[in-house]
Amino acid sequence: xxxxxxxxxxxxxxxxxxxxxxxxxxxxxxxxxxxxxxxxxxxxxxxxxxxxxxxxxxxxxxxxxxxxxxxxxxxxxxxxxxxxxxxxxxxxxxxxxxxxxxxxxxxxxxxxxxxxxxxxxxxxxxxxxxxxxxxxxxxxxxxxxxxxxxxxxxxxxxxxxxxxxxxxxxxxxxxxxxxxxxxxxxxxxxxxxxxxxxxxxxxxxxxxxxxxxxxxxxxxxxxxxxxxxxxxxxxxxxxxxxxxxxxxxxxxxxxxxxxxxxxxxxxxxxxxxxxxxxxxxxxxxxxxxxxxxx
Amino acid sequence: xxxxxxxxxxxxxxxxxxxxxxxxxxxxxxxxxxxxxxxxxxxxxxxxxxxxxxxxxxxxxxxxxxxxxxxxxxxxxxxxxxxxxxxxxxxxxxxxxxxxxxxxxxxxxxxxxxxxxxxxxxxxxxxxxxxxxxxxxxxxxxxxxxxxxxxxxxxxxxxxxxxxxxxxxxxxxxxxxxxxxxxxxxxxxxxxxxxxxxxxxxxxxxxxxxxxxxxxxxxxxxxxxxxxxxxxxxxxxxxxxxxxxxxxxxxxxxxxxxxxxxxxxxxxxxxxxxxxxxxxxxxxxxxxxxxxxxxxxxxxxxxxxxxxxxxxxxxxxxxxxxx
Numbered sequence: 001x002x003x004x005x006x007x008x009x010x011x012x013x014x015x016x017x018x019x020x021x022x023x024x025x026x027x028x029x030x031x032x033x034x035x036x037x038x039x040x041x042x043x044x045x046x047x048x049x050x051x052x053x054x055x056x057x058x059x060x061x062x063x064x065x066x067x068x069x070x071x072x073x074x075x076x077x078x079x080x081x082x083x084x085x086x087x088x089x090x091x092x093x094x095x096x097x098x099x100x101x102x103x104x105x106x107x108x109x110x111x112x113x114x115x116x117x118x119x120x121x122x123x124x125x126x127x128x129x130x131x132x133x134x135x136x137x138x139x140x141x142x143x144x145x146x147x148x149x150x151x152x153x154x155x156x157x158x159x160x161x162x163x164x165x166x167x168x169x170x171x172x173x174x175x176x177x178x179x180x181x182x183x184x185x186x187x188x189x190x191x192x193x194x195x196x197x198x199x200x201x202x203x204x205x206x207x208x209x210x211x212x213x214x215x216x217x218x219x220x221x222x223x224x225x226x227x228x229x230x231x232x233x234x235x236x237x238x239x240x241x242x243x244x245x246x247x248x249x250x251x252x253x254x255x256x257x258x259x260x261x262x263x264x265x266x267x268x269x270x271x272x273x274x275x276x277x278x279x280x281x282x283x284x285x286x287x288x289x290x291x292x293x294x
Numbered sequence: 295x296x297x298x299x300x301x302x303x304x305x306x307x308x309x310x311x312x313x314x315x316x317x318x319x320x321x322x323x324x325x326x327x328x329x330x331x332x333x334x335x336x337x338x339x340x341x342x343x344x345x346x347x348x349x350x351x352x353x354x355x356x357x358x359x360x361x362x363x364x365x366x367x368x369x370x371x372x373x374x375x376x377x378x379x380x381x382x383x384x385x386x387x388x389x390x391x392x393x394x395x396x397x398x399x400x401x402x403x404x405x406x407x408x409x410x411x412x413x414x415x416x417x418x419x420x421x422x423x424x425x426x427x428x429x430x431x432x433x434x435x436x437x438x439x440x441x442x443x444x445x446x447x448x449x450x451x452x453x454x455x456x457x458x459x460x461x462x463x464x465x466x467x468x469x470x471x472x473x474x475x476x477x478x479x480x481x482x483x484x485x486x487x488x489x490x491x492x493x494x495x496x497x498x499x500x501x502x503x504x505x506x507x508x509x510x511x512x513x514x515x516x517x518x519x520x521x522x523x524x525x526x527x528x529x530x531x532x533x534x535x536x537x538x539x540x541x542x543x544x545x546x547x548x549x550x551x552x553x554x555x556x557x558x559x560x561x562x563x564x565x566x567x568x569x570x571x572x573x574x575x576x577x578x579x580x581x582x583x584x585x586x587x588x589x590x591x592x593x594x595x596x597x598x599x600x601x602x603x604x605x606x607x608x609x610x611x612x613x614x615x616x617x
C-alpha cells in the first residue's frame with residue numbers, strides 16, 4: 001500500500017466498491033462498540049428508564065445509586081479486591097516462572113534442552129484434561145485457595161516458547177562480557193538479560209494479567225466458598241438467567257435489579273478498557289512474534 | 295516444529311553422554327548448575343500440573359475412588375468407554391460438538407480473512423487504524439462479560455436485539471437464550487463479535503508483507519483492481535490461511551468451555567451439551583471422575599488425530615504445514 005493512488009485506477013466500479021467497503025467496515029466497528037456504550041449508559045440510568053427505553057447511549061437522568069450500592073456492599077468490594085490481588089500476585093508468579101525457565105532453554109549448548117523443549121511442546125498437543133487436573137489440585141489441598149487460580153496456569157507453554165525465542169535473539173556479546181567479569185549464569189540473567197527485556201516483560205505481564213482477570217473456568221472448578229468469589233464469578237451470578245436463586249443464597253438483603261447487572265459488567269470491563277491502549281500495542285506485537293517460526 | 299527446536303549443538307552435546315553417562319552428566323550438572331537451577335521451578339510446574347494429570351488419565355480405566363487412590367482403585371479396562379459409546383449421551387454430544395465445529399469452520403474462520411482483505415483495501419490510514427482499534431476490543435473481554443451482554447441485549451423484558459428480532463418475525467415474545475434452536479446462532483454470533491477483529495491481525499501482517507512491485511507488474515499487464523486482488527493479494531496470504539486452518543482444525547473439538555458453559559441453561563441443553571461441558575457436568579457436578587476422564591480422554595485423542603490429520607492434509611495440498 002505504499003502508493004495507493006497509483007495502485008488503483010479510479011473506475012466507477014472501483015469507487016462504488018470503496019464506498020461500500022467503508023460503509024460495511026464502519027458498521028462492523030459500530031456493532032462492536034455500541035453494546036459496550038449501552039451498558040455504560042444503562043449503569044447510570046434509573047430502573048424505569050432501563051425498562052422503558054430499549055436502547056440509549058445517554059441516560060435521561062443520571063443516577064449513581066447502583067454504584068453507591070455496589071461500593072457499600074461487602075460482597076462486591078471483596079470480589080473486586082480478591083480479583084485485583086489474585087491478578088497482581090498471579091502475574092508476578094507467572095512472569096517470574098516463565099522467564100526463568102525460558103532463559104536456560106534459550107541456551108543451545110545446554111545438555112537436555114531438547115528433551116525439555118519436546119516435553120513442553122507435547123503439552124500443547126495433549127493434556128490430561130479437566131478432571132485429572134482437578135484431582136491434582138484437590139490432592140494438593142488447593143481447593144478453595146487463591147493459589148488454585150494461579151498455580152495451575154503458572155506457565156503458558158506458548159508464551160514460554162515465544163520468550164525463549166526472544167532470548168535466543170539477544171546479542172550474546174554482553175552476556176559473554178559479564179561472564180568474563182565473574183558473573184554466574186544467574187547473575188547474567190538478573191543483571192544483564194532482564195533489564196534488556198523490559199518491553200517483552202511488559203508484554204507478557206499484560207498477557208498474563210488479562211488472562212487471570214478474565215478467568216472464569218478456574219474459580220468455577222476450584223472455588224466453592226462464596227466469600228472467595230472473583231469478579232467474573234460475581235458477574236456471572238448476577239447476570240445469568242437464573243440469578244435470583246443464586247443471589248437468594250448469597251445475601252438475603254438484595255435482589256438483582258437491572259441496573260446492578262449493567263454496573264457490574266462495567267466494573268469488570270473497565271480495567272481492561274483503561275489498559276486497552278497498552279494492550280493493543282503490546283498484544284499485536286506478541287501475536288506477530290508468536291507467528292514467526294523458529 | 296519439534297525438530298526445528300532441537301538444534302544440532304544440543305544433540306552433539308548429548309551424544310558423548312550416551313557413551314560415558316556418569317562422567318558427562320555430572321560434569322554438565324556442575325558446569326551448568328545455575329542454568330539447571332533456573333530450569334527447576336518450571337520443570338516442577340510441568341511435572342505437577344501437566345504430566346501428573348496425564349498420569350491421572352489412567353483413572354479412565356479404573357473405577358476410581360478418591361480414598362483408594364490411583365494405585366488402589368480397581369481396574370476395569372474399557373468399561374467407561376463402552377458406557378460412553380453405547381450410552382444415550384454419545385450421539386447428542388457428538389452431533390452438537392461436530393455441528394458447532396462445522397459452523398465454526400464455515401462462518402467464524404473466514405470472517406477475519408474477509409475483514410482483513412476489506413481493511414487492506416481501505417486507503418484512508420487514519421480511518422483504517424480507528425476501525426482496527428475498535429474491532430480489537432472484544433478480544434480482551436472475558437466470556438462472562440460477553441455472556442452478560444448477550445443476556446442483557448436478548449432479555450425478554452427490555453433487550454434491544456430481542457425486540458428487534460421480535461418486530462421482524464412477529465409472534466409472542468421469546469426468551470431466546472433459553473431456546474435450543476437459538477443456541478447455535480447465539481454462539482456463532484458471539485464468536486464473530488469477539489474474535490473477528492482480533493483475528494485480522496495475522497492476515498493484515500501477511501498482507502503488509504506483499505511486495506508492492508507485484509502490483510506494479512500486474513498493472514503493467516493490464517490487471518484491474520479485482521484481478522490484482524485475485525492474482526496478487528490472495529496468493530500472498532494463502533500460506534497464512536492454510537496454517538490458520540491447520541491450527542483451527544486441530545482444536546475443532548475444543549468448543550470453548552467457558553463460552554458454552556455460560557450459555558447453557560436448564561432448557562437448551564439438548565443443543566448445548568458438548569464433550570467439554572459434559573465432562574464438567576459428569577466429573578465435578580456428579581462426581582463420576584472415571585467416566586468423565588474417559589470422555590475427556592476420548593476427546594483429547596480425537597483432537598491429536600485432528601492436528602496430525604490436518605497437518606498431513608496441508609502438506610498434501612502442497613503447503614508448508616506446522617511440523
